[in-house]
Amino acid sequence: MPYTYDSDNIFAKILRGEIPNSTVYETEHTLAFKDIQPAAPVHVLIIPKGPYVSYDHFAAEASDAEIVDFTRAVNEVCKITGVKMDDGNGFRAIANTGHDGVQDVPHFHLHILGGRRLGRMIQPAS
Numbered sequence: 001m002p003y004t005y006d007s008d009n010i011f012a013k014i015l016r017g018e019i020p021n022s023t024v025y026e027t028e029h030t031l032a033f034k035d036i037q038p039a040a041p042v043h044v045l046i047i048p049k050g051p052y053v054s055y056d057h058f059a060a061e062a063s064d065a066e067i068v069d070f071t072r073a074v075n076e077v078c079k080i081t082g083v084k085m086d087d088g089n090g091f092r093a094i095a096n097t098g099h100d101g102v103q104d105v106p107h108f109h110l111h112i113l114g115g116r117r118l119g120r121m122i123q124p125a126s
């Protein structure tokens with residue numbers, strides 16, 4: 001089944017400037033902003049500006065320029081928020097994806113969480 005992008009999703013509205021956001025970092029292809037319901041002292045969402053539903057969609061169809069820009073933005077956000085491995089205590093990057101990944105917003109986003117020691121990621125399968 002082809003990827004289907006819903007341009008009414010909340011992050012598309014943020015990108016169009018219809019909903020405000022607390023921007024942390026922005027480039028030609030990428031926007032990073034604070035999560036509205038932070039789950040840790042540092043909780044930033046990094047999104048591509050292009051219409052990609054999920055990480056796999058982005059990895060499959062984004063241009064090299066978009067992918068490089070996004071990846072470098074991860075480094076910049078980690079630098080800005082003080083969680084980089086070479087200058088801080090580290091972080092967790094999460095890309096919830098689809099039904100099983102419990103993704104709420106259908107526009108690819110990477111959560112960057114840090115600023116405290118986070119709990120174990122998931123429970124072992126029973």
Ligand code: 5GP
Pocket residue numbers: 010019021022033034035036037038045095096102103104105106
């Ligand atoms: P998901 O479950 O899709 O991985 O995560 C979606 C995230 O988007 C959640 O952590 C939620 O708090 C955040 N979020 C939802 N609506 C908004 C909004 O309007 N503004 C911001 N900054 N974050 C939002």
